[in-house]
Amino acid sequence: MSDSAGDGRLSPEEFQQMNALLRRFCTHEPDQWESIQTETPHGPVYVMFSRMRLPGFEDHTFHPF
Structure with a gap:
């Protein structure tokens, strides 16, 4: 659960909002692909x-949301 400063794990509501925004992003933003990077306390992500599915990956390796 997230704290008032916005740090920590997402609340269930925040997780649902993130999924909705990701769906919208995936529907309207990437032309062919999009690559992003962010810094975290544990290093870059x-x-x-x-x-397109990358070579060497099967559909079952992806988690639907």
Whole structure:
């Protein structure tokens, strides 16, 4: 659960909002792909959105949301 400063784990409501925003982002933003990176206390996190499944990955390796 997140605290008042916005740190920590997402609340269930925040997680639902994040999923809704990601769906909207995936529907309207990436043309072919989008690559983003952010810093965290544990080091950088890299995220790739693609309209194609990358070679070597099967559908079952992805978590639907």
